[in-house]
Amino acid sequence: MSRLTHMAERLITQGLCLDAAARLIEGVAGPVLEIGLGKGRTYDHLRELLPDREIFTFDRDVHAPPALVPDGAHLILGDFRDTLPRVAATIGAAALAHADIGSDDRAADTELAAAVAASLAECLAPGAIVATDRAMDGEGWAALDLPLGARWPYFMYRVE
Numbered sequence: 302m303s304r305l306t307h308m309a310e311r312l313i314t315q316g317l318c319l320d321a322a323a324r325l326i327e328g329v330a331g332p333v334l335e336i337g338l339g340k341g342r343t344y345d346h347l348r349e350l351l352p353d354r355e356i357f358t359f360d361r362d363v364h365a366p367p368a369l370v371p372d373g374a375h376l377i378l379g380d381f382r383d384t385l386p387r388v389a390a391t392i393g394a395a396a397l398a399h400a401d402i403g404s405d406d407r408a409a410d411t412e413l414a415a416a417v418a419a420s421l422a423e424c425l426a427p428g429a430i431v432a433t434d435r436a437m438d439g440e441g442w443a444a445l446d447l448p449l450g451a452r453w454p455y456f457m458y459r460v461e
């Protein structure tokens with residue numbers, strides 16, 4: 302598969318998963334956590350899908366174009382392993398966490414995904430959805446089928 306096709310399938314899958322997640326949290330109150338602001342593509346999709354939700358974004362630094370950078374109250378900079386536990390104590394239970402955290406280093410990603418899942422355990426509402434590009438093993442999370450048309454490895458969970 303060419304890099305172009307790979308990227309196209311990734312973006313389509315992310316869009317489908319976020320669309321599905323937005324429907325699944327209709328009855329769940331709480332903000333959204335965008336873990337991995339990156340270039341702001343999925344953040345932009347989330348804010349269009351969920352205009353009435355607060356979205357807190359996380360990254361180690363800012364490399365999104367200015368129009369896709371949230372205000373200071375919704376942009377939490379630093380390593381996820383430091384910022385997520387800190388935020389868990391202050392923003393209350395979230396309805397959706399989207400963790401787009403993958404790199405080319407699978408071993409490092411596995412460790413990071415475990416740390417992110419452990420932090421999320423402290424800050425998700427019952428019924429919350431986790432959508433992520435790396436498998437996570439959250440306690441009490443049920444794995445969900447991906448939406449029809451998803452063609453790239455992604456993972457969705459519901460907090461029971």
Ligand SMILES: C[S@@+](CC[C@H](N)C(=O)[O-])C[C@H]1O[C@@H](n2cnc3c(N)ncnc32)[C@H](O)[C@@H]1O
Nearest residue numbers: 337338339340341342343360361379380381401
């Ligand atoms: C795949 S990109 C996110 C892409 C983004 N969702 C988008 O649609 O443009 C992953 C992001 O996670 C950030 N990141 C990776 N590991 C991190 C860590 N341990 N702490 C903070 N940020 C991290 C990177 O800086 C990068 O911006």
